[in-house]
Amino acid sequence: MAELQRILGSALEGIELLTYDGPEPIEDGDTFEANALIKARAAAEHTGLPAIADDSGISVEALDGAPGIHSARYAGTRDDGDNLRLLLTNLGSSTDRRASFVCAAALVVPPSLEEVGPDGPAESVTADEYVELATWPGAVLTEPAGEGGFGYDPIFRPDGSDRSAAELTVDEKDDVSHRSQAFRALAPRIAALATAD
Template sequence: MVKVVLATHNAHKVDELRRILGEALEGIELVTYEGPEPVEDGDTFEANALIKARAAAAYTGLPAIADDSGIAVAALDGAPGIHSARYAGTRDDGDNLRLLLENLGDATDRRATFVCAAALVVPPPVGAVGPDGPAEAAESDESVELAEWPGVVLTAPAGSGGFGYDPVFRPDDADRSAAELTVAEKDATSHRSQAFRALAPRIAALASAE
């Protein structure tokens, strides 16, 4: 089995990604990450996903997958965007939801998009050198995929499933909030599902490369 570390401390994401990736994990053991969290100082979802995956790969020496996800609200000029998880300053989902609804107020334009960047970083083999010889370090193999899930922000939370901003987000392809969708319904169309399914062939290839 090839070990691949999932660069998150969020148990919800671990469960979700194991479901989403499914058969792509054949021959792969997806392990949780116990290392330090890097500073996510990128200015895009893609940059922050790569920061997390690079940090986990460097800490463990294993291939690492990570994502950076959030909600971008049109009437708030794309906020909270890459700051979604820390929007209220507490990293508490309830606090984030309340602040989002407070800032949006009674705006009639409630269009929003869930965004996910999924990244894979495969560190070079131990002892590998760069193309110009031993003085140059070999580079990691990096891939990133971006996906979007458009919808609207509701005026009040609905549903008890999911996590994050799910209770106040109604996807365009559903008549309920993301928190009211079944696990199968959400996994079929969500931003995270789209991004990681696009990345899945490269994750699956790790097993065949052994």
């Protein structure tokens, strides 16, 4: 929540961000975009309000794009340290260490109350859906460096940097990360919600 508020900044004027408190949706999509939409649709359906969500992960060239959409569950434990160690083990001594962080940011705007009758929305009335995809290229280090960030940040060195993502300040990371790129691309549509009739 704090990261999104920093990233979106003025786009949130007149908009209050609320944390989703509904049932956890099943992320069974086969792309980052599909899973981001699954989460945003679930939140919009649960609340009746516009919802934003993202699906993010790391894609490693030498591992044919793995862990990809399975990044959070790569080791089967949902533990960042376990995931990171498994990735380093699977990459081994490979000299091709190219990788990218990927983020799909989704916005789902449910039908307005005027379009929804007592029996729910008419079949012809659908939610508006938007998705933005962004990548942050770099390389996988041979060992973790830095204490900041989360997930795979300690082993990811962004292109053009001599530090890992975990060694960047919050502001430095917010300026260039995959998540900030994706949500900033979505920001005009989010800002438009504050002025919508």
